[in-house]
Amino acid sequence: MNAVFQDGPLDREFWRGDIDARLPAVFRAGLATILLCDALFLFPDISAFYGATGLWPAALGSGPLVGVSDAALRLVWAGGCLSLLALALGWFSRLSAFLSCAFLVAVHHRDPSITTGGDYLAQILLAFCIVLDTGAAFSLDARWRGRARDFVAAAPWRALQLHLAILYFVTARLKIRGGWLSGDGVYFGLQHFGFLRPPGAWLLAHPELCRVSTFVVLALEGTFAFFALSPIKGRTARVCAAACSVAVQLGILLTMRVGFFTALMLWTSVLFLPATARAAVAVTPRDRRLRWALVALCNGVVLVVAWDVFVGRRFPLPAAVRQAQSALGLTQQYDLFGATYEVQQWSARGVRADGREVDVMEATAPGFRSQVGWLFSPFYKVTFSPDADPAAIAQWMCRTYAANENAPLSQVTLAKHARQPARPNMETPFIDTVLFAGPCH
Numbered sequence: 052m053n054a055v056f057q058d059g060p061l062d063r064e065f066w067r068g069d070i071d072a073r074l075p076a077v078f079r080a081g082l083a084t085i086l087l088c089d090a091l092f093l094f095p096d097i098s099a100f101y102g103a104t105g106l107w108p109a110a111l112g113s114g115p116l117v118g119v120s121d122a123a124l125r126l127v128w129a130g131g132c133l134s135l136l137a138l139a140l141g142w143f144s145r146l147s148a149f150l151s152c153a154f155l156v157a158v159h160h161r162d163p164s165i166t167t168g169g170d171y172l173a174q175i176l177l178a179f180c181i182v183l184d185t186g187a188a189f190s191l192d193a194r195w196r197g198r199a200r201d202f203v204a205a206a207p208w209r210a211l212q213l214h215l216a217i218l219y220f221v222t223a224r225l226k227i228r229g230g231w232l233s234g235d236g237v238y239f240g241l242q243h244f245g246f247l248r249p250p251g252a253w254l255l256a257h258p259e260l261c262r263v264s265t266f267v268v269l270a271l272e273g274t275f276a277f278f279a280l281s282p283i284k285g286r287t288a289r290v291c292a293a294a295c296s297v298a299v300q301l302g303i304l305l306t307m308r309v310g311f312f313t314a315l316m317l318w319t320s321v322l323f324l325p326a327t328a329r330a331a332v333a334v335t336p337r338d339r340r341l342r343w344a345l346v347a348l349c350n351g352v353v354l355v356v357a358w359d360v361f362v363g364r365r366f367p368l369p370a371a372v373r374q375a376q377s378a379l380g381l382t383q384q385y386d387l388f389g390a391t392y393e394v395q396q397w398s399a400r401g402v403r404a405d406g407r408e409v410d411v412m413e414a415t416a417p418g419f420r421s422q423v424g425w426l427f428s429p430f431y432k433v434t435f436s437p438d439a440d441p442a443a444i445a446q447w448m449c450r451t452y453a454a455n456e457n458a459p460l461s462q463v464t465l466a467k468h469a470r471q472p473a474r475p476n477m478e479t480p481f482i483d484t485v486l487f488a489g490p491c492h
């Protein structure tokens with residue numbers, strides 16, 4: 052292989068060779084830490100989002116967490132956090148990755164309303180950590196269980212790089228198809244105040260800067276895949292891909308609050324940092340076959356995940372494959388900030404037993420409101436779900452208000468004030484809609 056094409060997709064050792072075990076270990080520790088922090092952040096509200104009497108009815112969810120008691124849910128959550136902690140420390144790394152992935156899949160099936168593209172990506176990253184030997188360095192496995200190795204098989208690592216390249220490519224493609232070439236993509240996205248940080252509000256007040264930002268984001272996301280999979284000067288090109296990713300995600304981090312999504316996407320840049328690689332040391336025919344089988348398995352998973360966005364309409368996957376894909380958490384949401392969503396503001400007014408009218412949302416979950424701030428609220432994400440049950444949400448507010456204020460409500464009205472995103476110097480009319488109005492019970 053010509054030296055120019057070494058360490059790139061055209062080099063077969065790129066796929067079947069080995070890489071330094073330290074970078075996958077660093078990636079494992081950071082990934083698990085980010086997910087553990089997110090799980091701990093959600094813990095106070097797990098009954099609201101996943102409980103039997105929460106705002107997302109069991110009929111709208113699926114999986115093993117449907118119908119479990121709040122006490123059992125807390126035990127499951129504690130177990131998931133312990134699995135993520137074990138993964139961060141590299142203690143039984145593959146087993147802890149499997150348990151952590153199962154935990155995330157179960158949680159996301161129970162309440163898909165607050166999942167984001169980052170949640171789906173996290174499942175896939177954890178699934179590959181089951182195959183990738185992430186415990187060979189910087190781990191308790193390496194220190195106490197004699198699992199230390201200098202190099203590990205590169206195939207799962209390369210498959211992760213391939214998946215990220217596809218993710219950015221499809222995201223840019225969907226944004227272009229969604230109208231971002233008009234220059235208003237960033238301006239539309241920043242009108243959702245519930246996702247906005249104060250610097251984002253400042254940027255929204257400057258439409259020309261929003262227009263420049265739109266084209267910069269498209270350029271960075273659109274070129275990411277070409278750098279990530281460049282067959283020429285692969286190591287250098289992948290560093291350029293990491294720089295593109297960091298630039299996009301730092302812009303999002305500064306202007307928007309979208310949960311752990313940004314931290315996770317920033318951390319995936321580790322996948323593209325330079326790592327020492329070498330040719331496969333396996334020399335027997337059997338070892339060669341096993342190496343290529345691992346390459347085929349890992350890239351086959353990436354192919355299945357990306358199938359729908361490329362050829363799924365003409366050649367849909369068999370139903371059994373789709374069911375297995377969903378059950379294993381091997382699905383990816385690609386439309387990251389590309390679609391145009393309704394700009395809305397929810398409100399909830401209630402009447403207490405003594406006839407006093409109160410703001411129910413302020414006393415139960417002010418995070419439902421669309422307002423500029425610094426911290427992300429998963430409650431706001433619920434308002435974007437087309438499958439949300441307003442009656443169930445209203446009744447959850449009734450129960451929560453009674454518990455928090457020690458005063459029952461006789462009735463509640465849940466409404467939204469909404470319009471389509473407007474272009475600069477244009478206005479679209481707001482429409483008021485009553486989502487639910489009725490007695491509390």
